[in-house]
Amino acid sequence: MNADDLLTLSPVLPVVVLHEVEQAVPVARALHSGGVRVMEVTLRTDAALEAIRRVAAEVPDVVVGAGTVITPDQARAAADAGAAFLVTPGTTDALLDATVDTGLPVLPGASTVSEAMRLAERGFDRLKFFPAEASGGVGALSAIGGPLPHLRFCPTGGITSDSAPRYLALPNVACVGGSWLTPKDALAAQDYARVETLAKEATALGTEAATATT
Incomplete structure (x- = not known):
C-alpha cells in the first residue's frame, strides 16, 4: 500500500482516541460494518500502541495506522506494533527521516504553503492539512491548490459531518480526517452501534461529494 491507496480507502479517515485497549477491536469492527476500512489511532494515550497491535492482529479487514506521531521513537514503535501507515501533525527533519525508515506510507502534516513545498521537495505529495479549520479551512486549501495542483x-x-462535504468537493482533497465517527461519549458507553451508524453516514459523504462535483 502507498499513500494514494491509503487516501482512497474511505472519504473519511477516522481519527480515534482510545483510552481503553479493550475498545480497539469493537471500534474497528463497528467501523468496518459501517463501510469504513481504515482507522487512525492517535498516539495520545497509553493504550494506543497496544490498540494498534490488537486491531492489526484481530481485524485484518481494517487498515490501522498511527496518528499524532511526533517523535522518531514513536514512528518506530508504531511500526513495530503493526501500524500500516503513519500520520504526523507537523514535521521535522528527524521525524521525516524516521518515518521514511519504517517503509510505511506517511501523511506528513503541513499547514502553510511553505511547509507543503518543503515536503514536496522531500518527495511527499500526499499530505495532511492540519489544523484544517484553524488554518483557513476550505478557502485556504482551495487557494493552495492554485500554485500546488500536484499535491493532495x-x-x-x-472538521464535522456538516463541513466535510465542502472539503471533499475540492479537487486537491482526497479524504478528510474526522474524530466525530468515534465520539467520546459513545466509546464510554460502549455504544458501538452508534459508531457503525456514523461510519455508514461517513461512507455516504464520498458519494455526495462526487455528485456535487459532476
Whole structure:
C-alpha cells in the first residue's frame, strides 16, 4: 500500500482516541460494518500502541495506522506494533527521516504553503492539512491548490459531518480526517452501534461529494 491507496480507502479517515485497549477491536469492527476500512489511532494515550497491535492482529479487514506521531521513537514503535501507515501533525527533519525508515506510507502534516513545498521537495505529495479549520479551512486549501495542483491533502482538525462535504468537493482533497465517527461519549458507553451508524453516514459523504462535483 502507498499513500494514494491509503487516501482512497474511505472519504473519511477516522481519527480515534482510545483510552481503553479493550475498545480497539469493537471500534474497528463497528467501523468496518459501517463501510469504513481504515482507522487512525492517535498516539495520545497509553493504550494506543497496544490498540494498534490488537486491531492489526484481530481485524485484518481494517487498515490501522498511527496518528499524532511526533517523535522518531514513536514512528518506530508504531511500526513495530503493526501500524500500516503513519500520520504526523507537523514535521521535522528527524521525524521525516524516521518515518521514511519504517517503509510505511506517511501523511506528513503541513499547514502553510511553505511547509507543503518543503515536503514536496522531500518527495511527499500526499499530505495532511492540519489544523484544517484553524488554518483557513476550505478557502485556504482551495487557494493552495492554485500554485500546488500536484499535491493532495487529507485535511484534519475541526472538521464535522456538516463541513466535510465542502472539503471533499475540492479537487486537491482526497479524504478528510474526522474524530466525530468515534465520539467520546459513545466509546464510554460502549455504544458501538452508534459508531457503525456514523461510519455508514461517513461512507455516504464520498458519494455526495462526487455528485456535487459532476
